[in-house]
Amino acid sequence: MIDPLYLITAVVISGLITLALRALPFAILKPLRKSRFVKALGRWMPAGILLILAVVVLRGEILSRPGDLWAIAAATAVTVLVHLLAKRRALLSIAAGTACYVLLLNMF
């Protein structure tokens, strides 16, 4: 049995770190918001950050299930295809990809 105090401490520490990372930049960046450089970064960053996150979680999944590369590839393809073909409905794409993955892992 894992010590509940350990779990609670871990949640509190992680929560405070997350809150600090979210709050501090707003306090520090206020005067910078008018700069052209900061505006350009703000415009360029979202797409790239999301792409990096997608690659990193995909890689994490490959590392945690190295034997199921084909299932990961199939579920990724299903997610992308459903999203592009079915008018970008996030619900449908995520559900289709995840369902495909769960089915492939548990049935083969």
Place this chain on the structure above:
Amino acid sequence: MTSNSPAPAQASGPQGSQVLAGLRDSLGVGIGIFPLGFALGVLVIQAGLPWWLAPALSIGIFAGSVELFMVSMLAAATPLLTIAVTVFAMNFRHVFYALSFPLQRVKRGLPRAYSVYALIDEAYATYVLMPAQKLTSRRIVTGQLAMQTYWVSGGIVGVLVAGALPEPIEGFEFALVALFIVMTLDAIRGRREIPSAVLAGLSVGIAILVIPDQALLAALVLYAVLLTLRFALGSRARKHENAGEDFDD
């Protein structure tokens, strides 16, 4: 909470319509958040952790990818210092969100504090892509409250379902992968985003090859450096051309 506060709406439209707009904003991602919360609840139970950890994570931390990762770290009794460093690295990207999230549209005080606390990837992605003039405090905060509600309730449903299952079901964690894939596809829609996507792809590729253990943090830092170079080269080119101020926005 926001729906019955007496303060006037910041922008056009009655208050109720702003709440509705916020709820509508949250639906697109919420439909992705709920199953992800569900996956979190399932993973908590399947890892042998107490059920209350699911809502505790969703309220105490409220950062989807970190929460899912926390489950495996906590199940393995990972030292607190390691957890702290990992959370810092994984959530460091939020530092960059401050550059572009329309927080100036949110009322000071409690709404703004909540908006910062609840600045998850999905909230950022939803509101950074909308024209700031169209956004009100009420709309943004309602959207964020709704997103957290989907997340917490998804976790509780996941806990209940996993508790009732005779055997664990594998593969739920793919919801996180699918979520980021979908959000990336939505962010990269036009030609304008292609240079950013290429630089980000380059960053994450190099990071995985060079620092595989800290790939996320390394990729984000490298990406920031490459964008800085891009800006520097761009402004030098503009000086050379000596052209007017037709900076696209």
